[in-house]
Amino acid sequence: MLLVGCVALLLGWTAIGLAGLLRPRSVVLSGRVLFPLGALLGFALAVLAGASLLGGGIERLVLPLGLPGLPAHLRLDPLSSAFLVLLGAASGGISLFAGGYFRAGEGAAPGLLCLQYHLFLASMGLVLLADDAYSFLVAWEAMALSSYFLVTTQHRLAEIRRAGFLYLLMAHVGAICLLLAFGVLQGGSGLFTFAAMRAAHLSPGWAAAAFLLALLGFGAKAGLVPLHVWLPEAHPAAPSPVSALMSGVMLKTAVYGVLRVGLDLLGHPVWWWGLAPLALGLLTIVYGALFAAVQTDMKRLLAYSSVENIGIAFTGVGLTMVFAGSGMPVVAALALLATLYHCLNHSFMKSLLFLGTGAVLHATGERNLGRLGGLMHRMPWVAWLTLVGTLAIAGLPPLNGFVSEWLLLQSFLFTDGLPHALVNLLIPMGAALVALGAALAGYVMVKFYGIIFLGQPREASLVHAHDCGWLERIGLLWLALGCVLLGLFPLQVIGALGAVTAELVGAVVPQASPHWWLLAPVPGRPVSYGPVVFLTATLAVVLMTVLIVRLTYRQRVRRAPAWDCGFGALTARMQDTAEGFGQPIRHIFQPFFEIERELPAPADRAPRYRIAIAERIWKLLYEPLVRAVERLANTVARVQQGRISVYLLYSFATLLVLLAVAMAS
Amino acid sequence: MSAIEWITQVLEVALALAAAPVFLGWLNQCRAWLQNRRAPSLWLPYRNLRKLFHKEAVIAENASPLFRIAPYVVFGAMALAAGIIPSMGTQLPLVVSADAIALVGLFAAARMFMTLAAMDVGTAFGTLGARREMMVGFLAEPALLMVIFVASMLSSSTALPVITRNLASGHLGLSPGLAFSAVAFVLVLLAENARIPVDNPATHLELTMIHEAMVLEYSARHLALIEWAAQLKLFNYVCIGFALFLPWGVARAQIGPLGLLVAIPALAAKLAAAGAGLALIETVSAKMRVMRIPEFLASAFLFAVLGLLVHVLLGA
Amino acid sequence: MELLLLLAVPITGAALLGILGAHRRAPELNAAFSLATLLAAGALAARVIRHGDLLLGAEQFYIDPFNVFLVALTAFVGLTTALFSRPYMRVELEHGRVTPGRLRLYHAMYQLFMFTMLLALTTNNMGLMWVAMEGATLSTVLLVTLYRTPESLEAGWKYFILCGVGIAQALFGTILLYVAAGKVLGAQGMTALLWTHLDAVKSQLEPTVLALAFVFLLIGYGTKVGLVPLHSWLPDAHAEGPTPISAVLSGLLLNVALYAVVRSKVLVEGALHSRLPSMMLMGFGLLSVVLASLLLWRQRDIKRLFAYSSIEHMGIATFAFGMGGPMANFAALLHMTVHSLTKSSIFFTAGHAAQKAGTQLMEQIRGLITLSPTVGWGLMLGSLAILGVPPFGVFASEFLILTTAMHAQPWATPILLGALAVAFAGIFSKVQPMVFGETSGRRLPHPPALLPVFAHLAIVLMLGLYIPPYLAEWYRAAAHLIGGP
């Protein structure tokens, strides 16, 4: 029943999208009616999926679509329910925001955007429900395609076209990898349902090949280093609600995919498979955080931060597989919980941040951090709500980002119990990288928030910035609320996710504490975390301080120009820029970056300082690859050299060779 | 949870609040002695606080509410942290809700509010200080976490009291991993608390200052809270050090007034020694250039990771 | 009866249009004949579905699921192309690129071309099939040179000579087949070239001779399929002729040629008891896919680009037929169908785009989506479809082919993966700037006929999501006929 409901909601999304085409130029129809309606469906989906998650049951449905002999199989199990909750809940807030965000006269018609947007939502839903390779891939690519069109909304800009191209290319290559992975998984049975794949017995070599192909395919979508290059291009290019959706929800479908293939379809994982996602995840964490720290474009910064967070999720996946493969199901369940929780958290906080940048972008028309500043005074709603997201993503207690990092670090503590000497030596190092990533995330977020919202406006035009509308506020409020609630009530969330861990690794993390407010998930170890108490205590101490100070303190507060060590006239140009804020990172991690500097000469009349940072990965991997293909194409082009005699010679030679082969055999 | 536990809890916080300024005073005194100067009064920090609390507060015109909230948050965070660290007893009710990782998170939260507030007014010094503070932070924080991680692995728990209890019971001895961690921890402590060689709280030189640059725009009660919070932070760090490396004397298990009676003098003794030690370190080392700080902290991080490695290699 | 109609209608049309081809209403007449052909094809298909295989005309014609679906496809695309060519050729006339006299030639030859393809598909006689295939070349060679530009003349010449030489090899192959069959069937005369008879005795045929025959047939018909390295004429001929002709050459003639190759393969593999023909097909297929996808990177002319893409897709289908087996054959047949529909629709939009921009050079075609959203979206969706992006049908066939290959011929999959990725980058990097961005172009005197484009794309989309059961049955039966491991 729930599955039918979910499918109906997905169809509803499609219908809403099509309704947008009725009056494609009407902002009122799309913005005030259809997008909020889509948000409602999103919430409904979250509720339905949540019910299924709590019920823990599995529902199946077969639709007469797809290939002959392979009708579309759908399945609602705890894993897909968990991700559907994520999709519904996050997209609800984003859709509300989008309702106020899309306006007339900006790029494509609102109705068309409405169609693409809702198709994007529906296809993500279908990805999560699909239970055979074909419908999965169709949904997977439909997701890529609809988001591609959303990314290229402003197709008149060359950089956006480039971003779109790169995005779709990577998505397609990834999809082919997935296709091949499914080709292996079917094990020659010719049956492409997931049920058949679960039943198929693969030799270890083939199973590993399937997993690696899947990792490659899903990693390309998730933005796992070094397949992440499309991500910092595409996310900034898209309209902000779409960036939010891509970063907050779409990337998670890749995590879903890896979990589905690695832990469900392949059955029992071999422990060393987990090392690949683990290593790549750790690399991705550090890499993403470092590049986020040196960005000057606020959406690019967030995009790299998404790369980092995906790294955390994949680290969790890797740990889960290592533990599950080593016969430690309960610990594996803990790591899996950390992964799932992080996905959920990230979908809320990153959506919140992207939407915040969207509001800023709308109010100021600027994406460059160097031209923003002081927006806290002009856009208090956006500023305060974004602050919640900023603190959450920096992993500060008692918000949600901390919970998942806490869980992940806890599962790292168990690695010394692994029965493999070398691994058991190396994996704890991973914890160090996770910690480094978390600390860097704090750095990035201070930079992000401080430069946009605090300080003085760096441009005169910023004075005219205005706060966002009420629909946008509701959307932001919902997401911020999500960050807080997910942070405060982890126990309830983890309880609901128990069905997923039971499904995938066959164990549930026991709850060692009898209290509803105390999270004590680590079996046999006196470890606990009580965010509600934590928050209460913090608030109590802070309030008490305020109270005492207020009571004892008699003087009034006086407002005066900033002192600044008495330097006199203070201008906005004296503040640190985004480049300046990234300088320590650039300095410390120089080898990571490809830096191009333009320094002013001492006698310069109009001195200009410019710095551009690129990824070495382009020079090291992608550019040589493209050059190699080009060289190959040039070489091959010699074949087609215009002379008919030569063409005849080809035919002649082919004929002789084939005749010789035919005679020989 | 018995009443006595709650009393210990409140007592711990109160003691920390009270002792933090005096610990700083003691440190300064030791330093002055070592440098052949006449030492300032042990109570000077108190007088400073009192003075600040009675001044008129001046706030920059374009400061946002965040600027005014931050001192309270920072102070609150440090006070709460004092309640989490088992400086006197291990049976603390609050500790159930916040383990060592949460403690690190709490420090991070305080730092984040501090830096955001520093950027709020939009002065050159404020942002400069914020940037440097975050630079120190992002290297020191993982190092601290790694230090705690080693201890956690030893005791299979990230709850500080459990670790302390375990270590204090003595059956572990001093693990070689912990030795490395201890070195790392001292480095982190110096960096995090703006001590020489990372920062010099006594100067206002733009080339070097970190902490002071951030708080330039603060005055009166806000500044007082921040200063007090800084003193608390130092106190807390030292107490973490005790909890991890010198757990002896802390009241364990069934806590009673008797336990506290032992614990308080023990703590005082350890603090006195630590203050002297820190003063010695600060005296023999010179302030380094800002851009050398990462190297300093990187070695801290490295030591911490090395500690982990050694622990896994030898300890497990 | 249906068969008679099917063949009589286009040849009558050719005769009639040979006289009236320059008339004001000739394009409509052309479309009407194509419609009649389609109706006849539909009736024939219905009859085959109802009654099973048909042997007609003193065993000279044989209709089974394999060819009847191609007949229906050919007639359908023939009609839509005729509809498309209506405004297209009028614009060409007004732009002065063709004269009324050449328009007459065009219309007459169009119908004749349809006739030869339908004959090649329906005949049971391998010799007659050869005659029809050669006829198809001859009827189109003058269409390729319709504009009389130096390039079109060159393209026409290469087309004629290379295909002529190729097809001569096919004749030799047919003779060898005849020799071998004569030994078994004994009879001099007709039966030894009839496919049904050959198929019945294929296991008794002399293997070595058949292997040689297959090589000759493969070289011959493979030239027309455009298999690398026999493909050299294809990009030239497809790019330089009028767009409707490019559409039918790419969409239909390649299919017919591949049909001939597959028919030969069925016989030979039955006789040979070895996988030699399969290996050859797979080799040709892979080589075509790889080379074509690399050459896509160097294209500047829009029609040439998609001509290379045709080589690539024929390579994929050939590879799949080489793998054999019910799944791969099914997929290959599906691939032929969807490629033909998609590629012709792409040529339709590309033709309009080129007319609007006044050039076939891609760097001068920009911002179609602003200038004419339907053409822009048509080209965008068509290109995505041909690149194998779901939910279009090309993806369905590639899905089946690649997944089967992963099991049956795993060594080939990295090559295919790489080639498909390269092809995607090659085509999409060129299509995107044409569709998006700032525009340049002019309005046309006649509104473009986009119904065929979207009709094709709709069918391709449907085939990606849902294959009607009777169609699936059809494919299955055909796939069974083709056989394999």
Add this chain to the structure above:
Amino acid sequence: MTHLTLGQQLLDSCAALLLLLSFAMLSQRRVVTLVNLYAVQGAVLTAATLLLAWRTGEGHLYLSAALTLGLKVAFLPWLLHRLIRRLGVYWDTEPLLNVSGTMLVGLVIVVFAFALAQPITLLASTATRSAVGIAVSVVLLAFLMMITRRKAMSQVVGFLSMENGVFFGAMSASYGMPMVVELGVALDVLVGVLVLGVFFFQIRERFESLDLHHLEALKEHE
């Protein structure tokens, strides 16, 4: 080896003559001579067909012979000569490979062709076993000729000569093809040559020459 009858001997000499003519065409640079050689080839083919018809008594072979005579000895050479006169192309330029080189390659090809024909010969029902090898040789040599020539006209003659080879193959291996097919083939050849005629005029109108180097613009390699 059995004793060869007169008919067989005659047939074999016809075959040898065909091969000889092929080599002659390969080395010939004068276009008019090339066409004449082609006509002679047609005549030998007619003779061979007649011989076969007489020996086997197959009725349709007479028809074949008549067709060959009409088409390949009379009509096509006449048409080609006419074209040559109208277009003024008498000489081919230096071939891409010099004559002796071409001959050497041709020799190798003949050996290959005979090896190839071995299995077919075993199967051939006629008394003209060696002829199959010669037919294959003629086809391949014509192919070689097309590769090495630079003028469109010589290429066409090569093409037609290839068709002769195929025809001779059919004749020698299985007494020709069924009549329908043979008629169809003849029709195709006829139409093909007519189309070519049109083509020549178009090419000349455009380029004022029939040299193939004008037709090398469409390519991928710069």
